[in-house]
Amino acid sequence: MIEALTRKENWIRYLNSLKFALYCMTHPLDGFWDLTHERRGTYAGANTILIATLMVRLMTLRYTSFLFIQVYWEDVNIFLYLASVLFPLALWVIGNWALTTLFDGKGRLGQVYIATCYGLTPYPVIQFPLMVLSNFVTIEEGQFYSVLSIISLIYCALLIVTAMGQIHEYSAGKNLLFTVATLFAMLVMIFILTIFFSMISQGVLYMISLVREFLFRL
Amino acid sequence: MMKKKHFSILCILALVFSVICPVNALADESTGDDTYTYNLDYWGDVQDSPDFYTVCKVFTSSELGLETKMKSPEGLFVYQNFLYVCDTGNNRILEFERISSEKLELRRTIDSFEGDDNNTFNAPTDVAVSVEGNFFVADKGNARILKLDQKLNLLQIFVKPVDNTLDATIPFQPSKLAIDTAERVYCIATGINKGLIKYEPDGTFSGFVGATKVTFDFLDYVWKKLATQEQRAQMESFVPTEYDNVYMDHEGFVYACTGAVTREDLRADKAQAIRKINLMGNDILVRNGEWGIYGDIHMGSGGGYEGPSYFSDVTVFPNDIFICLDRNRGRLFGYDDQGHMVFAFGGNGNMDGYFRRPVAIEHYDQDVYVLDTLDCAITVFVPTEFGSMVYKAVDQFDQGDYNASGESWERVVQINGNYDLAYIGIGRARLRQERYKEAMEYFEVKYDDENYSKAFKQYRKEWVEDHIAIIVLIILALFLVPMGIGRIKAIKHEIDTDELFTR
Missing domain, CATH: 2.120.10.30 (TolB, C-terminal domain)
Structure with a gap:
């Protein structure tokens, strides 16, 4: 472990893979093809981008000017807020892999994860400077904030869709079809999870009341 | 209310990433039956x-x-x-x-x-x-x-x-x-x-x-x-x-x-x-x-x-x-x-x-x-004293007596620290007194974006005027330093490749 960390070429590969995320942003078709086929992306790089996204998302809450985001701090739950990124991401990755693996998708689960995280790059890259800049403008000059903010989200979505097409070696039409299918798969998973959790909690409650009854009778 | 709508549109778009958006939560439904x-x-x-x-x-x-x-x-x-x-x-x-x-x-x-x-x-x-x-x-x-x-x-x-x-x-x-x-x-x-x-x-x-x-x-x-x-x-x-x-x-x-x-x-x-x-x-x-x-x-x-x-x-x-x-x-x-x-x-x-x-x-x-x-x-x-102080502050502001209005609002804040209008009132008085930094703080506390922007605009203008020398220096440096480095490199290259030395 320590040996791996101290080896210089590992660090160089990691930094190169991070730099490659910026290349993917500007050259999505070429970039995402090379990401898996040339093994230019790494888990470390993907994790870094994901963590950066989460950090920026949290920081915007606190450091964006109140002109653009007003936070009702009493109701903010950081873990829920982070889950609002992580949970859909997990659903997307699993749903996409589960579907595409049945239909000639060339990407493996890990590759789907890496590509999705690389697709998130525009979020920190655009939102972070935007957050800093928001503190130096007035409300009249603030139109650019909402526009750029929306652009960053659309950019991410487009990148992720493109990335899926490239790593699974799908045509454009098939890619779009499976994007929609993945969204449906996510809904189905949410549905099943909800049922699952309510069933479990019912079961647990049943056991608890049973034990209570026992203790009461003893 | 407009900016809230903006934010909710943003939130809907953020749904690409999120299922739950706790920031936009509404206030609790208390009816105010507790106090008179x-x-x-x-x-x-x-x-x-x-x-x-x-x-x-x-x-x-x-x-x-x-x-x-x-x-x-x-x-x-x-x-x-x-x-x-x-x-x-x-x-x-x-x-x-x-x-x-x-x-x-x-x-x-x-x-x-x-x-x-x-x-x-x-x-x-x-x-x-x-x-x-x-x-x-x-x-x-x-x-x-x-x-x-x-x-x-x-x-x-x-x-x-x-x-x-x-x-x-x-x-x-x-x-x-x-x-x-x-x-x-x-x-x-x-x-x-x-x-x-x-x-x-x-x-x-x-x-x-x-x-x-x-x-x-x-x-x-x-x-x-x-x-x-x-x-x-x-x-x-x-x-x-x-x-x-x-x-x-x-x-x-x-x-x-x-x-x-x-x-x-x-x-x-x-x-x-x-x-x-x-x-x-x-x-x-x-x-x-x-x-x-x-x-x-x-x-x-x-x-x-x-x-x-x-x-x-x-x-x-x-x-x-x-x-x-x-x-x-x-x-x-x-x-x-x-x-x-x-x-x-x-x-x-x-x-x-x-x-x-x-x-x-x-x-x-x-x-x-x-x-x-x-x-x-x-x-x-x-x-009450609180009520008449609020009226006094409003009247003083309308009459253009901003110093007195600011003081009256400060008195109001002492009586009721939860009174949003008082903070905005102090801010508006400070704005008229050209104490922009303080005004901004008061407006930010109570989310008054319009007045904050007014104060900030003036504050930014003052800041730029005060620091114009440094700003010009930095901008010059941004141009001159790379140019200088490029020049030095060119000279070095010339020296390195000059026949006089390579011979």
């Missing part, structure tokens, strides 16, 4: 407040020295230092002289006048006095509006307007009046929903002004198109709502309020509980507050009362702060000229300062008079 006086903060949360007004005295019939007790009185009017009460049930008008806040003295009992065969009133519901001192009485039961002079001689009778759009069979029931300085009469009549009936000083009817906008939803409209004639007759028709009361302010604008509004329409900004009507009949009330001008925004049912506030009367101070009277929950809501809530207090009950069915509100100076038609009593409210 309260206010709403930026988030719409109810903030407890020290009393703004306190009950000075409650005048019942016996305390006013009346032989016959008042019976369902409905109208109240203040003219100079006289207070007029329309004692509807006893067909008379009572004239009191206001000696002080605690003292009202009966001067006259007006139950008849000179100059007409039918010289008594029948259920008069409102009285108003013009600048010249002439009485205007809405003689509802006799279907007329009377204009009397100070000696009670009849000057003029206003009758049902002759208009093709009015059903001739419906009796004319004038209920509320407002008189402008030229003695034009603006009248609300029961059953007429086309707006205020306007009479010229000579008694001619000159039209309806300020009808409320008709609200309907699209689905109802489609249904109505498809329905047969008989079905249509059974359906609710889309008609403007009637006003409940009017008030003529010091500038000649008519404030008209209505209680016939639904919670959904109010929240969607489709209906207005109160309107400020100009000569053209348009609503010019400024609504810059975070929350609408319709009293309670949390309308949970409590104690048998539910639904939105029912504004039954309004009174306007010379500084454009107006107080609306809520008949539903027995509360008084004060708003400033920008539509921010100044205070809210009151409740239903039998104690002093609580009401059973308040119908009319008037003010003398800063004292507020509220008439309760079931209790047959007049409640006098006087501002």
Whole structure:
């Protein structure tokens, strides 16, 4: 472990893979093809981008000017807020892999994860400077904030869709079809999870009341 | 409210990433039943407040020295230092002289006048006095509006307007009046929903002004198109709502309020509980507050009362702060000229300062008079130290005395630290004093983005002017350093490749 960390070429590969995320942003078709086929992306790089996204998302809450985001701090739950990124991401990755693996998708689960995280790059890259800049403008000059903010989200979505097409070696039409299918798969998973959790909690409650009854009778 | 919409659009887009967006959460649904006086903060949360007004005295019939007790009185009017009460049930008008806040003295009992065969009133519901001192009485039961002079001689009778759009069979029931300085009469009549009936000083009817906008939803409209004639007759028709009361302010604008509004329409900004009507009949009330001008925004049912506030009367101070009277929950809501809530207090009950069915509100100076038609009593409210300090700060700001206004607002903050207007008031005073950095801090605390931007713009300008030398240096450095490095590299390259050395 320590040996791996101290080896210089590992660090160089990691930094190169991070730099490659910026290349993917500007050259999505070429970039995402090379990401898996040339093994230019790494888990470390993907994790870094994901963590950066989460950090920026949290920081915007606190450091964006109140002109653009007003936070009702009493109701903010950081873990829920982070889950609002992580949970859909997990659903997307699993749903996409589960579907595409049945239909000639060339990407493996890990590759789907890496590509999705690389697709998130525009979020920190655009939102972070935007957050800093928001503190130096007035409300009249603030139109650019909402526009750029929306652009960053659309950019991410487009990148992720493109990335899926490239790593699974799908045509454009098939890619779009499976994007929609993945969204449906996510809904189905949410549905099943909800049922699952309510069933479990019912079961647990049943056991608890049973034990209570026992203790009461003893 | 616009920026909130922006944010919710952003949030919807953020759903690409998120299922739950806890930032946009709404405030909890507390109804403000805990304290007598309260206010709403930026988030719409109810903030407890020290009393703004306190009950000075409650005048019942016996305390006013009346032989016959008042019976369902409905109208109240203040003219100079006289207070007029329309004692509807006893067909008379009572004239009191206001000696002080605690003292009202009966001067006259007006139950008849000179100059007409039918010289008594029948259920008069409102009285108003013009600048010249002439009485205007809405003689509802006799279907007329009377204009009397100070000696009670009849000057003029206003009758049902002759208009093709009015059903001739419906009796004319004038209920509320407002008189402008030229003695034009603006009248609300029961059953007429086309707006205020306007009479010229000579008694001619000159039209309806300020009808409320008709609200309907699209689905109802489609249904109505498809329905047969008989079905249509059974359906609710889309008609403007009637006003409940009017008030003529010091500038000649008519404030008209209505209680016939639904919670959904109010929240969607489709209906207005109160309107400020100009000569053209348009609503010019400024609504810059975070929350609408319709009293309670949390309308949970409590104690048998539910639904939105029912504004039954309004009174306007010379500084454009107006107080609306809520008949539903027995509360008084004060708003400033920008539509921010100044205070809210009151409740239903039998104690002093609580009401059973308040119908009319008037003010003398800063004292507020509220008439309760079931209790047959007049409640006098006087501002507390907190209340008068707020008024003082507002007046000082209007007069341009920003230093004093800032100090008054600071005193207000000492009394009530949860008072948003005070922070914004201090900020506005600081802004005028050109202390921009401090102003920004005060505005940021209470999320006042417009004023913050104003202060920030000036602050940024000052900052740039102060640091112009450094900024120019940095920009120059940004250009010169890379250029210099490039030059040095070029020289080095030249030296390295020069034949003189490579040889």
